[in-house]
Amino acid sequence: MSQSPTLFDPITLGDIACKTRIFMAPMTRSRANEADAPTQMNALYYAQRASAGLIITEGVYPNFDGKGYVRSPGIVTNDQIAGWQKVADAVHAKGGKIVMQIMHCGRIGSYHNKADGTRSLAPSAIKAKGEIYTDAAGMAEFDRPEEMSLADIEQTISDYGQAAKNAINAGFDGVELHGTSGYLPAQFLSTGTNKRTDKYGGTLEKRLRFTVDVLAAMIAAIGAGRVGLRICPGNPFNDLTDDNPEETFRGLIQAINPMKLAFLHVIRMKAGVDNIALASEFDGAVILNDSYDLQSGNRALASGQADAISFGRPYIANPNLTETFKHGLALSQPDYKRLYTAGPEGYVDYD
């Protein structure tokens, strides 16, 4: 009789062999340098967390228009690729695995945070309600986005494929497409933000097309065994609304099942949709996230709901979370005032 796996057991997701099922969830920490490239400090931060079975990095923009947040990194220029190479090397030297989360913010951003000459783009020219932090002007309203032309869409899809290639060239084990939290793929998926009438909007199938095309571009660039997708059906973050998120995401899962992705990463947030039940409709490895601990994570594995669990906030102040769990130690609490501040404090000074 085979025993059900625990968080301490290994797992292989597509082409990525992970030593445990304790994964680090993606977390923006706003500490890239002035060229939006990772530094030696970022390499140290990720290396400190290399005991994770898999690290999923903070969101990284695939082109300049895709930047939304202050001091957030890209994977576009040679400087940025070289910076990420330092990160991948440092994690691999400690026996870890690392995938890069590719995040295009679409309409969620401020020109104060973006390079001169870049644009705020979205499926439709609908401004999100809300504000975003900028170093230049404090809290600022989100930009009013331009509706993307078909040429903009084709270029963006191609940029996602190139970003995946750049991540592999920097030594990464794979990429995760950020498909939740109100950013560009979620803006295409959702009825409230996608009012297009061309082949990228209107019917469910057309709303799905952008995300499916981006995944196809990434797969063409680096192979399906190194590409994952993160979703959170029903997540209203960043002023996102959808008439029927359950139908949207069921359709998306059906559309991506034949693509044989390395994993589907699902935030279980209760937002009107049973995301755990929906995740079970995916034909591959499922990573679940959101407010898990050792016990609830092991229960999710034992019940077959998840193949691995990702932990976000616990990794901020407990870099060696595997050891913390193994020895049943109490979790240290993060300094929440320093989540997004520049510099090493509250970033690489936990042990």
Ligand SMILES: Cc1cc2nc3c(=O)[nH]c(=O)nc-3n(C[C@H](O)[C@H](O)[C@H](O)COP(=O)(O)O)c2cc1C
């Ligand atoms: C500081 C911080 C930054 C985050 N940045 C990202 C991000 O860049 N991409 C993303 O998909 N989720 C991001 N998240 C969400 C986390 O990945 C995760 O879903 C959330 O923290 C819930 O998991 P937890 O209960 O284990 O912390 C962030 C969360 C925090 C706390």
